[in-house]
Amino acid sequence: MPQLETPVSPDIVKGMRSRMGNVHMAWSFLAHLSQHNRTLLLASSVFATVIVLLLLTPWIALHDPSSMTLSGRFSGPSAEHWLGLDHLGRDVFSRLLYGGQFSVSITAITLVIAAVVGTLLGAISARIGGAVDEFLMRIVDLVISFPDVLVALFLVAILGPGYGTLILALTLTGWTPFARMTRGLALEINAKDYIRAAEILGCSRTFIILYHVLPNVLRPLATIAFLRFGHKLITVGSLSFLGLGVQPPDTDWAAMLAEALPYLDRAPFLVLIPGLAIFITALSVTLIGQGLEAHMDEKMKWRHDNK
Amino acid sequence: MWIFILRRLAVLALALLVVSFLVFLIPYVGETDPVRALARARFGRLDLDAAAIEALRIELGMHRPLLVQYLDWLGNAVIGDFGNSYMSREPVIEQVWSALKVSIVLTLAALGFAFAVAVPCGSIAALRQGSAFDSIIKSLNQAFVAVPEYWLAPMSILVFALYLGWLPSAGWRGPESVILPALALSLRPMGYFTQVMRASMIDVLNSPHIVAAHSRGLSIRRTLIAHGLRNAMLPVITLFSVWMAGLLGGAVVIEVIFAVPGMGRLVYSAIVNGDLPVLQAGLVAIVTFAVLINTLTDLAYTVLNPVVRFNNAAA
Numbered sequence: 001m002p003q004l005e006t007p008v009s010p011d012i013v014k015g016m017r018s019r020m021g022n023v024h025m026a027w028s029f030l031a032h033l034s035q036h037n038r039t040l041l042l043a044s045s046v047f048a049t050v051i052v053l054l055l056l057t058p059w060i061a062l063h064d065p066s067s068m069t070l071s072g073r074f075s076g077p078s079a080e081h082w083l084g085l086d087h088l089g090r091d092v093f094s095r096l097l098y099g100g101q102f103s104v105s106i107t108a109i110t111l112v113i114a115a116v117v118g119t120l121l122g123a124i125s126a127r128i129g130g131a132v133d134e135f136l137m138r139i140v141d142l143v144i145s146f147p148d149v150l151v152a153l154f155l156v157a158i159l160g161p162g163y164g165t166l167i168l169a170l171t172l173t174g175w176t177p178f179a180r181m182t183r184g185l186a187l188e189i190n191a192k193d194y195i196r197a198a199e200i201l202g203c204s205r206t207f208i209i210l211y212h213v214l215p216n217v218l219r220p221l222a223t224i225a226f227l228r229f230g231h232k233l234i235t236v237g238s239l240s241f242l243g244l245g246v247q248p249p250d251t252d253w254a255a256m257l258a259e260a261l262p263y264l265d266r267a268p269f270l271v272l273i274p275g276l277a278i279f280i281t282a283l284s285v286t287l288i289g290q291g292l293e294a295h296m297d298e299k300m301k302w303r304h305d306n307k
Numbered sequence: 308m309w310i311f312i313l314r315r316l317a318v319l320a321l322a323l324l325v326v327s328f329l330v331f332l333i334p335y336v337g338e339t340d341p342v343r344a345l346a347r348a349r350f351g352r353l354d355l356d357a358a359a360i361e362a363l364r365i366e367l368g369m370h371r372p373l374l375v376q377y378l379d380w381l382g383n384a385v386i387g388d389f390g391n392s393y394m395s396r397e398p399v400i401e402q403v404w405s406a407l408k409v410s411i412v413l414t415l416a417a418l419g420f421a422f423a424v425a426v427p428c429g430s431i432a433a434l435r436q437g438s439a440f441d442s443i444i445k446s447l448n449q450a451f452v453a454v455p456e457y458w459l460a461p462m463s464i465l466v467f468a469l470y471l472g473w474l475p476s477a478g479w480r481g482p483e484s485v486i487l488p489a490l491a492l493s494l495r496p497m498g499y500f501t502q503v504m505r506a507s508m509i510d511v512l513n514s515p516h517i518v519a520a521h522s523r524g525l526s527i528r529r530t531l532i533a534h535g536l537r538n539a540m541l542p543v544i545t546l547f548s549v550w551m552a553g554l555l556g557g558a559v560v561i562e563v564i565f566a567v568p569g570m571g572r573l574v575y576s577a578i579v580n581g582d583l584p585v586l587q588a589g590l591v592a593i594v595t596f597a598v599l600i601n602t603l604t605d606l607a608y609t610v611l612n613p614v615v616r617f618n619n620a621a622a
Contacts, residue, residue: 141601142322147557150574150593157578157586158336234455238560241457242575254457261564264461265469275458283453290449 040291046284054100063091065098066249076269086256086270087263095251096277102252104281106163106245107233110170111225117171118178119221123209125179126186137183140176148173148235152244161244169239170232177224185217223296226289230282237278253278312606319602326594327384330587331377341583342367389588394580399588402573407555407592409479410569413562414554416485417492418547421500426540429504430531433512433539444501451498460491460564477566488565492558496550500543508539548604556593 053060068088076084084092125136152169159165189195189212198208237254239245246252251259253274260270334341342364364370368379383389389399432441467487468476475484511517512535520530559571566572570593577586 138318141318142325142598144601146594146597147553149559149571150556150590153559153574153578154333154590157333230453234453237455238457241560242563244578254455257457257461261461264465268461268465271458271461271465275455275462278455279450279453279458282455283450286453287449 037291037294039287043284043287043291046280047288050100050281050284051104054097054104057097057101061091061094061097063094065095065251066090084269086260087267092256092270092273095256096253096274098250099252099256099274100277100281102246102250103233103236103240103254103278106166106170106236106252107229110167110174110236111229111232113167113171114174115178115221115225118175119182119214119217121175122179122182122184123186123213123217126183126190127205127209127213133183136179140179143173143176146173149238152235152239156239156244162247163245166236166239166245170235174228174232177228178221181220181224182213182217185220186213189213189216219292220296223289223292226285226292229289230286233278233282233285311609315602315605319598322598323595326598327381327591328377330590330594331380333587334583335373342369384588384591389591390584392585393582394585399584402585403570403588403592406568406570406573406589407596409567410555410558410562410571413485413489413492413558413567413569414551416489417554417558418496418550420489421493421497422543422547424497425500425504425543426536429501429543430508430536430539432501433505433508434527434531436509444505448498448501451494452502454494456491456495457560457564459494460488460561463487463491464564477564479565479567484565488561488567491565492554492561496546496554499550500546503546504539504543507542508535511535511539514538545604545608548600552597552600555596556589 068090069085078084086092086095121136125133148170151173152166155165155169155172159168195208195212198212203211236245237252237257240252240254241258243255243258246255248255256274257271260267260274264271342360368376371379387400389403391397392399392402395402428444432444435441464476464487467474474487476487478484517530517535520534521527525533556570556574558569559575561567562569562572563575570589574586574589574593576582577589
């Protein structure tokens, strides 16, 4: 088990465990953890700020993201246009906010679908076992051996570019870590006495999966979701960058970056800004994931030591 | 163990068969009608009458049952005949072969660099846990993993090609043109490699054989070089092969930005141009390599590591 940089004392963990029964909201849980972990606190606040800004877009973005002021092309930051204008004279700040909505929402939708599909398949695989389990795990092996970008390219070749293709492609490659994790945890849980008790009481497989297995794997899965988010955000961006994702007049961060690329020597700022947005968002979510993971490791270690 | 190897090879063959069938189906379900695309390539115009299209369809053998066509296509594919490109009208296999060579060079350069940095940095971070070096390495890794390559690449072009003028900004001529794309490609794997190297080195440092060697009076450095490093590197080597498989066709963005004529760009331009034979051959080549590398890694692990061998024999 990897060692922790900021050890949490057993007392804190104990107090947290007793309180956790009441605290179901993810954010308050994060806030609670953040009290003992400065990186996590910083990362959560940055991510929360990004989300709030994106939610408030209609009120903060003062300009239409696609209205052009050709006379002001490449003009720098001003009181009217906070981040200046791009190569077609569009307000960069407004485009950044509207683009961010696409980048972050596509990533989130993909992750949720992938998590649901992966978790169910993993739980079913562990519960039924035998040939079904073997078959599903070989499919996981197969899917893992494809680069995500390539699967997306393949689907774009068949279905054409767009929002739906993007989500479908990233879901197809994204469910595997969730399936593996759930299967592993479910196999552990299946061996527990309370599952045997439920079986003896005559509970159906579906009931056992829904009421005994799933609640126990939720927190590790949330951790994986956070850890995968940054990677997904970057992958969604690669496809938009290649012109195969979000189609104009809509835009997202990577599409903005791709549009500005021909003017790299003239206006590097236009490439820098959207890339920085992706980087900061991806980094903050990854750090949240790592904070949760460290907490989970510590909790398991503590339980193990006190057995 | 032989049963395990045979089973892995059977899975490999099955996987390739499934993928080849999916790839074969692209022209039948895709947006580009292969007959019209070929007609355009051959006659240079789109407004052919229905009879001519039908004649071409029969000439291509596309009126036959799907399964017969698949077996025919597969037979040709096995001997490397994927037909001619719609664009260049040259045999596809030659294009794929030259792109594959470029991609292998680029991927090995990027991953080799990542590996060369990750092994010492990860080891030292593990030896000095909690030190300033450890926390700097950790922060850098976290940042590296979150950097999108389509941002890093233009930024490195800006600095090293446009401002400083040290390196060419794009193209694939000579060793100096490999540096920037390989560097841009290596950052994310470097972050992952170093994290895994650190964790694995910590595990090894706590293992009994290291403690034993150390307590017999061997210095820390000798202990690590003689006993620790090899064991600690194993997970990183696995990760290396996973990334190798992924980047051979997955480095699309970097290859497009730097105009590197590799596999990723080949498949991307085949999609954009509707060049179906190139697309099919490219996808088959990438998947074959990816699955082959993964299987070889598993097999090498089984043969080399007694613990894994025992577990697999029992399974």
